[in-house]
Amino acid sequence: MSLWSRIANVFCSDRLNREIDEELESHIQEAIEHGRDPAEVRRAFGSTLRHREESRDVRLLMWLDSLRADAVSGLRQLKKNKITSAAAIVSLALAIGACTSAFRLVDALLLRPLPVVEPEGLYILSRHGAGFDGKPGTFEDYQYPLFRQLRGAVKGQAELLAISYAERMDLTYGADQEMEKALLQYVSGSMFGSFGLRPVLGRLLTESDDLTAGAHPLAVLSHDYWTRRFGQDPKVIGRTFRLRNDLYQIVGVADAPFSGTEPGTMTDIFVPAIMHPDVGNSNSSWLRTWARLKLGVAGEPVRQKLQATYRAFEEERGKGAGLKGTDQERFGNIIAQAMVLQPAAAGVSEMQENSRPSLTLLGVVVVLVLLITCANVANLMIAQGAARAREMGLRISIGAGRWRLVQLVLMESAWIAMLALALGSLFAWWAAPFVVSSINPPDNPARLFLPADCRVFLFALVLTLGVTFLFGVLPAVRASATKPVSALKGGEDPHSRRRLMHALIALQVAFCFLVLFVASLFVATFERLSHRPTGFSAERVLALDTVAERPQPPLFWDQIVDHLRTVPGVEKVAVASWPLLVGYGFRSYISISGVPQNGVFTYFLSVSPGWIDAMKIVFVDGRDFLASDTSPVVAIVNEAFAKAYFDGVNPVGKSFDKGQSRYRIVGLVRDAMYSRTREPLLPTAYVPFQSVDERMAWAPMAPRSRGTFIVRTYNPNPLTLALTLRQEVTRARAEFRVSNIRTQLEINESQTVRERLLAMLALFFAVVALLLAGVGLYGVLHYSVLQRRHEIGIRMAIGAQARDIARHVIADISSMVLVGALAGLALAMSSIRYVETLFYQVKATDLPMLGLPSLAIVAAALLASLPAVIQAVRIDPAEMLRAE
Amino acid sequence: MQLHGYAIMSAIQNMSREVLRVEEGSLYPALHRMEEAGWIRAEWITKTPGRRARMYELTAAGKKQLDAEESRWQAVTAAVNRVLREA
Known part of the structure; x- marks a missing residue:
């Protein structure tokens, strides 16, 4: 009861004050009624204000009350500097939200135990x-x-x-x-x-x-x-x-x-x-x-x-x-x-294994952005603290303890962090499912149970508290160390404050460089993968994955091919065991003239006559399959095959063995990608869809229960034909049914969907990091010009040119940017080997990979310092000296 | 028995025949402290329209505390008396 009333009194302290005042006043009235002299009574009673303070301290929780007072004053402080506060809160919200989203993903995919007993x-x-x-x-x-x-x-x-x-x-x-x-x-x-x-x-x-x-x-x-x-x-x-x-x-x-x-x-x-x-x-x-x-x-x-x-x-x-x-x-x-x-x-899945490295790297990037943000907000608060030096000095002179001042400034940081947490939670609530939905191609989406439960909440809370300390402690200690004498006199050593701010800027630039560097690697990887020549033409091609109730003889499959050719709008039709670039395939070792060829696999794909033409793979020599060709007996091979087994000599007319079967090479075609975009172009043998060898363990058995029709249409948007084709397949032969229709372009794009997502996210964070670093730099320069305006005025008065002033203003900041960038470069070089497997044909030491981030940072630094330089140059020495 | 602050002060002065004088202002923080400790409880009572008084009353816990303090006081004064008589 007592504790509760003391807590309650903290939040209605006005009423408490009134009550105490009323009681004290009624005492005085009583005394006067008893015939004492009013002046004597008041004198005997002593200071009502002091008694009220004393009673008040008894009747409420002191520490809670001071916390409340600091919270109120912190909020007032935030409202006073609306723009800086908003910038701090929004940037922090983005960072906290991104961190929480990353945690939700990592937790759901890698850490969270399965919902089972023990x-x-x-x-x-x-x-x-x-x-x-x-x-x-x-x-x-x-x-x-x-x-x-x-x-x-x-x-x-x-x-x-x-x-x-x-x-x-x-x-x-x-x-x-x-x-x-x-x-x-x-x-x-x-x-x-x-x-x-x-x-x-x-x-x-x-x-x-x-x-x-x-x-x-x-x-x-x-x-x-x-x-x-x-x-x-x-x-x-x-x-x-x-x-x-x-x-x-x-x-x-x-x-x-x-x-x-x-x-x-x-x-x-x-x-x-x-x-x-x-x-x-x-x-x-x-x-x-x-x-x-x-x-x-x-x-x-x-x-x-x-x-x-x-x-x-x-x-x-x-x-x-x-x-x-x-x-x-x-x-x-x-x-x-x-x-x-x-x-x-935590369960076992392929996705865990595939995403672990990229998710970890993404987590690191997000943490870097968070640290950049913290440095940024800390800088803002230090600059603000400078403006409040007089207030702090006054507080200390009337008896505020050092801890109390730390609490005052920390409370303000806590406000920023809490507001950022609220905004960031909204962001995380939206972002985590969005990322999950973009991990896999749309026809086979990744689905992840993403609960927003106490684990996530606890993480966000701990993160927020940690962040508050990260960016709040330095400014708080700084502010509490104000020397009242020098503060009230109108200024202390301004350099100490700037040294700290400069160190934070260097830190920011270093992390920013890292983030930009990683982003450029991801973007380059995606660029290279998606612009890699496939060796076939995917435009206007539909792939109709088709299944039959039970295995059907090749003749029936051919009948459907013939039927589909009659559909209006269809240019070319062929059938294969599966489309190119679906991520799987059949591969085997082969032997040539009885000599096993170890070390290099050969991919196999069963295709009907006309498939090479329909995919627009270029013939180098030889001929396409005929309707009478079967597997084994004949095969068409690609140039990689010729290079691997025949030293690049045209192999048409020669033969190779796979297991017990001998294949005669009747055609040579240009290389085309087979299974994955990331793979090098491997030796590939195309064999007839019609297969006579039933002993083979792999897919092309004589009757087939599944295959993929490849349809090239005249219409640039082949999907307009999808419904018709689906019906026509079943109409041609009732045992067949289309189970999935995709465009070949879609299949190609799904190969790089993860790389695209990573590039997108990395780019997003790179922009955020650059923006934050720019804002931070601007803030610090602005502050330093403001603080040194007297000095600059004097310099101008004794004849310094605008050029000298500008150089003077950006001299130390540019060295900080340089130090930061070099530190970032060193960090990048020493850590890059852990993540190199994530990238495709991109070397960390490539000049553009290092040059682009450096250029971006220099450009951002220049842009950010421009307003401060202009401000410095425009200082009117006469006015400045008069103000002194 | 309920008494307000001024009455408590007057009572102490009267009972002690003006030997004990209470410092008026300090009475209230002391009362509030005892109230927080749960030894006394307070209640606002309207005496005349527009004027209220805060009336204090001893609680059970307060009575126990009073007994404890009283026996301590007795022990101390007895000891002091013994010392004075010996001397």
Whole structure:
């Protein structure tokens, strides 16, 4: 009660004052009524003001009251300098908002534990070592038969879960014509129990739903999918959908927020692992193995058992495959891989691995911008503090303690920081989802659970407090150190203040240089990647990914090609196993005249006659495929192929072997990009879409269930034909259905979507950093001219020219800019090797990469110092001396 | 019993037959301190229209404190008396 009333009294101190005054006054009135002399009474009573102060201090919380008073005065101070305050708040808001957004992304993608029971006890089995191609790496993929053996080996000591890579699949709730895409994961039935998940509707899968291959066509939906696709319809239980050739029944909906184990994608549907078509295939790796140790079991013995089981399984598999020579050696790499229990509390996804370096670098850039902003605001506050030196001197002379002055100035900083936090939160609320939505190409967006919960709030709060100290402490200590005598006399040593400000400017310039440098590297990377010649023409080309209910003979695919040629507006049609630049492909080692060609892979793509023409890839020699050509027998190769295997000599007429198949080269074409824009142009062999070899493990099997029609239209906007073409495919043959339509341009652009985003963000921050540095420089120069106007007046009076004055004004600031830029350069050079993998054909030592940031900083510095120089030159010596 | 500040002061002076004189202004900070400690509680009472007085009253905690202070006072004075008699 007492504490509460004391807190309450802080905020109604006026009423408190009135009450005390009234009580004291009533005492005096009482005394007068008792017949005493009014003057004598007042004299005896003493100073009412002193008694009131004394009572007041008793009846409220002193420290809270002084804090309140400082808060009020701080706010008044902010209102007085509207423009500087606004500049400080907005720049800080941008920096805090950017930092919070970056934290939200990093947290959601890399740090936040999965929403499951005891996430810290989750591991995945990863293997370190050399891969089949001899390159070192980390591997997480397992075959189901291997998983079974691993699970059996550690039974009783650890629980193993099979969880497949999330995959976008075609499925339908009704007719085949209504196929739709959904993200699907095949999971062990025991996963739901082990993760401690609860159903919101129906039931979840259990171990008994995961026993016999093909016997458990059951599915559990994620809460997110249930909401998006079904509007939370409770009647969804019992509905069926067809996936591949099985009819699955929905048995339940898992509770939010669990949506799979791969941050960056949100799984829609979970089905039992045992339902996977490759569940018995020892050569197909499609799952990750998760592990949870039983209570009190040590990790190392379990790991050893797993390692032994893995080795035995792979040795057996190697023997069964009957490998010879180099293949056997390479397979030895796989057997030798070392198993590790990798903690995986935050989930595992490809996006984590892909984004970790760029996200980290982005975080560093954002922190640099924050530091620049802090230096900037600190400079503003120091300059303001100078203007308030008299006030501070007065406060000290009437008895304010040093700590009290620090508190006064810090309170003002806290206001700035809090207002900036409020604005910055708004910014972060908008920016984080925006960045997530731009990470991936639009047809396969990244989806990330981005909660704005206490973790984020705590981060923002700690950040704000930290920032307040960063930019607030220096000015506060500075202000509190005012010497009243010199301040009241009209000035202290002005140089000490400027030295600090100059140091801050140098710091700002150094960080600004770093940010600009990183931005120019990102922009150059994007420029180079997006302007790299592809070797084919993407304009007016549509790619129709098409699926058939079951594998269809090539003849039917050809029929559709012929049918599509008759559609008005269509110039050329061909079919291939997949479009160029989709990010995947098939590659293999080949041999020439029986000699294996190791070290260089050859990409393969199955294409129909006319595909080379439709893609406008240039023929160098030989001929296109004929309708009668099949794979194997003939192939068309590119120039990189000729260079790699035939020393650049025209290979038409020669032949090569892939496995047991021999290919005769009938054509030579110019290089075209195959899988990714970032890759060098690799040897590529185009083989006929019609394939006769059914023993081959890779895609082109004789009948095909999927392929991509390439349609070149006359219309510059090919998408206008999309709907017609979709219908025409099904009309030509009812078993076929278009599952996805994209323009080739879209596919090309999606290759650089991440680079574009990084370049965009880096450029944005570079502009902000440059702007801040410019504003900071201007502020400091303006202040120094203001402070030295007497000196400048005298100099002019005794004959200094405008030129001398200008040189004088910018002399020390330019040395600061130089020092800062050099420091930034040194920092950049020493740190750049950590991030070099992020860039494409861009060297940190390239002249433009260093020259552009330097030029930008010099230009900004010149621009920022112009107003101050003009101001200095315009000083009227007569007026200045008269004022003195 | 409720008394306002002036009455408390008068009472002390009367009871002590003018031996103890209270310094008028300092009475109020002392009262407010005791109020914050919870030994007394205060209440505004309108005596005549337009004039209020703040009336103070001893609380249970105050009574306990008074007893403690009184026994301490007794002990101290007794000790002082003993010292004086010995001398």
